[in-house]
Ligand code: SF4
């Protein structure tokens with residue numbers, strides 16, 4: 334766990350005014366691993382302050398509230414609902430819509446709600462193929478033997494989609510899971526009554542490279558691509574320069590370049606910068622400029638070197654967290 338983090342960071346004029354009453358908060362988990370629910374602990378002791386200054390009205394991982402309790406609430410009676418996870422099942426979509434109806438503001442919390450996340454990589458295959466691969470040939474979803482239809486598991490949607498495909502999203506706290514500085518930034522604004530105008534992403538507009546402490550050389554060029562388990566990188570030099578695919582040039586900053594600081598390339602969990610747009614296209618362009626050669630003033634890309642061909646799993650590398658979003662936009 335990170336060291337305790339202050340909840341007082343950048344201040345903004347707020348559509349959620351500061352008031353004496355505690356903001357009513359809901360947290361819900363759709364198709365996710367559960368890491369986002371645990372991530373709140375990343376802020377260390379400050380989580381105690383957060384929990385003492387909000388009223389939790391619905392958070393199945395923490396308090397025993399049922400769907401019927403949520404249904405009984407008046408429309409708009411929850412101030413802020415944080416939803417983490419991809420929308421993968423009919424139940425996920427229903428719950429997202431229910432929370433939208435009961436809440437003034439909806440926050441896509443974490444990479445899955447934001448962009449589809451790792452689970453949306455499953456959309457390389459159709460629903461039927463997934464069932465066949467996981468449960469075997471001939472499997473049909475339905476109630477357990479002897480039970481009625483109500484006991485059936487909720488059906489999968491045709492695709493795993495980000496939250497914004499199902500409901501209007503006001504705020505995003507990105508990351509897989511969101512890192513401590515961004516969780517603090519969000520709660521600092523909420524509890525200070527200084528939330529920015531929606532829509533707003535609680536991360537930097539500038540790329541991660543801007544906050545990374547590793548040295549980038551002007552004449553850098555990639556001569557080979559390597560994977561993290563194949564090298565022990567130099568501790569000072571830019572990882573991309575050392576042939577590791579680091580998504581820093583196209584990813585939003587805000588995490589203090591956590592992964593490169595620990596010797597691991599950024600995998601892009603905060604999502605692409607507004608300038609980068611589609612992270613795959615932007616990263617390929619960045620890579621192409623790094624593998625180029627120059628001869629007598631002319632630039633060329635030596636195909637025989639096969640530098641880019643050595644890239645393993647381009648889709649999983651460039652769209653690890655964002656396939657759900659960009660699959661449809663390509
Ligand atoms: S290591 Fe990654 S984040 Fe750091 S400067 Fe290089 S490309 Fe950017």
Ligand code: SF4
Nearest residue numbers: 588592599600601602
């Ligand atoms: S360095 Fe990249 S992958 Fe690591 S936390 Fe930051 S944005 Fe996410």
